[in-house]
Amino acid sequence: MNIFTNRDIKRLFIMLFCVIGALIILSQLYCWLAADAFNVIFFLFSLLLAAGVFTGCYLYFHRQQQMIENAISQISLFVSGDSSARIESDNEGSLYKLFHEINTLATTLNAHAVREQNTKDFLRNTISDISHQLKTPLAALVIYNSLLQDECEDKMAVRNFALKSEKEIERIETLVQNLLKITRLDAGAIIMDKHIENISDMMNDLKAHFEIRAEQENKEIILSGRNNETLLCDRDWLIEAVSNIVKNALDHTDANSQIYIEWNRLPSVTQIIIKDNGSGIHPEDIHHIFKRFYRSRFSKDTRGVGLGLPLSKAIVEAHDGSIAVDSVLDGGSTFVLSFLNLTKL
Known part of the structure; x- marks a missing residue:
């Protein structure tokens, strides 16, 4: 009886019950007044027809309710992390069109999630690479600075270490400049002046x-x-x-x-x-x-x-x-x- 939790379906069945009940009563009243007798056969036929209408409506809405509950179940699975969860939408009809659009939305969200994860992985790897690339020249600069302090009286040694330090600084500058250029190109922040x-x-x-x-x-x-x-x-x-x-x-x-x-x-x-x-x-x-x-x-x-x-x-x-x-x-x-x-x- 889950279908009757839907207020609109409940109202529809109450309306059908009232209309069919009123039709049976009025029909029997007319037969009784016109023929001066209660028509049992017509009454049974009316009840059978009413039962058929109610049963058909119930089965139809029951199936619709099952489809919706299955859709809700699949949506819950998707929200909980099952990216492969999809709603069956192979048949025709407005409800299946809705399910198809939900599946399309799920696929789009998956694509965005994958792209976001790839972006995070790329940023993490890039930061790791930049850190690794900077460690070598920075470590060299620390060593050269220490040697410069120890060899402060030897002008030739000071000059030699100063030149080596300059090369390491140029290496860092090249890395930073190239990173900035690639980042600006990726972001579309550079317009080629052709x-x-x-x-x-x-x-x-x-x-x-x-x-x-x-x-x-x-x-x-x-x-x-x-x-x-x-x-x-x-x-x-x-x-x-x-x-x-x-x-x-x-x-x-x-x-x-x-x-x-x-x-x-x-x-x-x-x-x-x-x-x-x-x-x-x-x-x-x-x-x-x-x-x-x-x-x-x-x-x-x-x-x-x-x-x-x-x-x-x-x-x-x-x-x-x-x-x-x-x-x-x-x-x-x-x-x-x-x-x-x-x-x-």
């Missing part, structure tokens, strides 16, 4: 930036491409993206190595290609190099913080471009930056 730029001019500026380091390490940066090729881009940000890849190439090549920067225009895309003949990327790492703070167990680089390539990828994608890499272990790496060409309508 203009038609000459690629040759940009790559020559980039080469000039690394020229002193390349000479000191006895390496060569070679440019190759037509002088009149252009690209719609934010000049400073695009140079930043290519610079990170070139820096990565310088870090992983030996003396007497060459780093090639090429650009060319294809029918649908303009490509900037950075090649080196360095140590290459281990096959185990090739699918992870654009992950933040990723450090290969095969890498000999102990100073990198794992943010350069992820930052380059974020910048390229902010230009609606794509970045791909191909590498052979001990045979060098090739990075390809592709940007869609403007089309005239």
Whole structure:
């Protein structure tokens, strides 16, 4: 009798009882007055009809009540933490449409919960990575500061430790700046100021930036491409993206190595290609190099913080471009930056 806890259903049955009862009484009264006799057969038929109507209504509302109770049970399971709980909604009808919408809402809430958990995990891992990356230079600074105090009379030792301290400070500054840049790109807080730029001019500026380091390490940066090729881009940000890849190439090549920067225009895309003949990327790492703070167990680089390539990828994608890499272990790496060409309508 749970169905009668619903006030509207209870009122409906009372109304049906009153209407059918009144109809039977009036019908029998009419028969008695018109035929001067009580019609037993008609009375029994009326009772049977009334019983049929009440039974049909009861069974219908009883099934509806069972469906609602099952829906409430599934909702309770979902609220208690069972993310797979769903209401059966395969049939047609308004109630099933409601159940379907509830299932859709549950799926949406699940997606939000998963995304929120992923965000929390990402923030926790990022904070852990940042802490780990800062520990090394900070520990080095503490040591150098202690040595400086002990060697305060030895000017050469003071100068040497001061230079080492400066490098560690630069390392911390690079980490912080790259983090800020990636965070701003992720948040959409940076709007690319795009203009038609000459690629040759940009790559020559980039080469000039690394020229002193390349000479000191006895390496060569070679440019190759037509002088009149252009690209719609934010000049400073695009140079930043290519610079990170070139820096990565310088870090992983030996003396007497060459780093090639090429650009060319294809029918649908303009490509900037950075090649080196360095140590290459281990096959185990090739699918992870654009992950933040990723450090290969095969890498000999102990100073990198794992943010350069992820930052380059974020910048390229902010230009609606794509970045791909191909590498052979001990045979060098090739990075390809592709940007869609403007089309005239």
